[in-house]
Amino acid sequence: MAEPFVVAVPTGMRIRTRLRVNEDEDAALRAVGTHPGHLAGKDLAARCALGNGAKHLGRGPRKQALTFMSSSRWAGTITRISDDQRQMGADNLYRQREQLYDAAEAIVGRLKVEVGTEVKDAQGRTIKGYASKTERWVKQQRLQVLRAKLEEIERRIEGGQVSVVRGGRDLMKKRHNLASAGLTEPEWCEAWDAARLFLSADGEADKLWGNETIRLSPETGVLSLRLPTPLVRLSNTSGSVPTYVFETPLRFSYHADEWAAQAMSGAVSYTISYEPATNRWYLDASWSIAAVPTPSLASLKAGNTLGVDLNADHLAGWVLSPDGNP
Numbered sequence: 001m002a003e004p005f006v007v008a009v010p011t012g013m014r015i016r017t018r019l020r021v022n023e024d025e026d027a028a029l030r031a032v033g034t035h036p037g038h039l040a041g042k043d044l045a046a047r048c049a050l051g052n053g054a055k056h057l058g059r060g061p062r063k064q065a066l067t068f069m070s071s072s073r074w075a076g077t078i079t080r081i082s083d084d085q086r087q088m089g090a091d092n093l094y095r096q097r098e099q100l101y102d103a104a105e106a107i108v109g110r111l112k113v114e115v116g117t118e119v120k121d122a123q124g125r126t127i128k129g130y131a132s133k134t135e136r137w138v139k140q141q142r143l144q145v146l147r148a149k150l151e152e153i154e155r156r157i158e159g160g161q162v163s164v165v166r167g168g169r170d171l172m173k174k175r176h177n178l179a180s181a182g183l184t185e186p187e188w189c190e191a192w193d194a195a196r197l198f199l200s201a202d203g204e205a206d207k208l209w210g211n212e213t214i215r216l217s218p219e220t221g222v223l224s225l226r227l228p229t230p231l232v233r234l235s236n237t238s239g240s241v242p243t244y245v246f247e248t249p250l251r252f253s254y255h256a257d258e259w260a261a262q263a264m265s266g267a268v269s270y271t272i273s274y275e276p277a278t279n280r281w282y283l284d285a286s287w288s289i290a291a292v293p294t295p296s297l298a299s300l301k302a303g304n305t306l307g308v309d310l311n312a313d314h315l316a317g318w319v320l321s322p323d324g325n326p
Contacts, residue, residue: 004297009291009294011291012286013258013287014284015285016252016285017251018280019248019250019280019283022247025244026281029199029274029281030197030274031234032225032228032231032234033199035070035231036070036074039075039078039198040198041166043066043082044164044166046062047059047062047086048163051159052160062079062082068229070230071228077200077201077213080202086164089162090157090162093157100150103146104143109121109127110127111139113129167192171191172192194276197274200270200272201214203268205267209263210264211267212226213270216250216285218259218264221250221251222246222249223283225272227243227244250283266288267287268287269287270283301322303322304319304320305320306318306320307320307326
């Protein structure tokens with residue numbers, strides 16, 4: 001059994017509520033989400049084309065180019081998310097390289113042992129040879145495939161070639177086999193367009209209610225969306241700032257008090273998403289939590305603890321003393 005350990009306290013919170021819209025609001029959300037979505041696709045392609053060298057360039061030039069076609073805040077969120085997606089793609093390459101290397105090393109270790117025999121390594125572990133010459137031959141072919149893939153991954157890492165799909169690689173692959181995915185072509189297109197909408201705004205601690213682009217009032221629950229410059233015609237307010245205000249107030253069903261306290265004193269990030277399968281819009285709110293030291297296992301075991309057994313239809317709980325007695 002693995003040694004016990006203490007899970008670190010979460011450093012962030014994310015909650016969701018349903019956004020009920022009428023036809024006009026639905027059309028406005030699709031229009032607003034589509035325009036930054038196109039910009040996000042172009043910026044992500046530009047970021048991936050820069051390769052590893054972009055670490056020293058920053059995102060200032062890209063943000064400046066996008067500001068004219070949206071706004072400074074929209075451009076800031078787009079470029080930040082593009083950087084995050086590209087970094088996640090690079091991390092995936094590193095993990096894939098490690099997995100391929102481990103798989104190849106395991107085969108090499110067993111190939112060194114004759115068929116049907118076993119030996120002890122320097123650490124005293126038993127290494128078995130393959131059961132038959134046929135299995136050994138198949139594994140030799142497999143090793144060549146793994147090494148070819150590993151060579152390709154190394155080349156991509158060295159050249160900074162990262163592949164990222166806006167909308168998700170899994171959904172993209174379903175387009176080539178709609179029958180097995182249980183989708184028709186119109187249904188897939190709707191899901192693809194929904195996944196590529198961009199309706200996200202980073203929080204701002206020094207702004208009212210923690211966000212200047214997507215703003216939700218903790219007092220009234222009124223949601224307002226600051227429009228990109230090319231879509232000012234959609235504004236339904238009379239102020240100087242082009243804004244779209246939604247009619248139905250929103251309420252979070254859990255962690256609402258924590259969200260309200262954060263919105264009144266700090267930054268809150270928002271994301272609006274659409275699920276075609278249920279024809280529903282959702283609003284997600286997320287914010288950071290102040291980091292606290294993780295208690296040691298010894299300090300937690302000094303007093304009584306609650307042990308919980310996860311069963312199929314119930315939870316069985318026991319309060320245990322420091323020596324483990326219920």
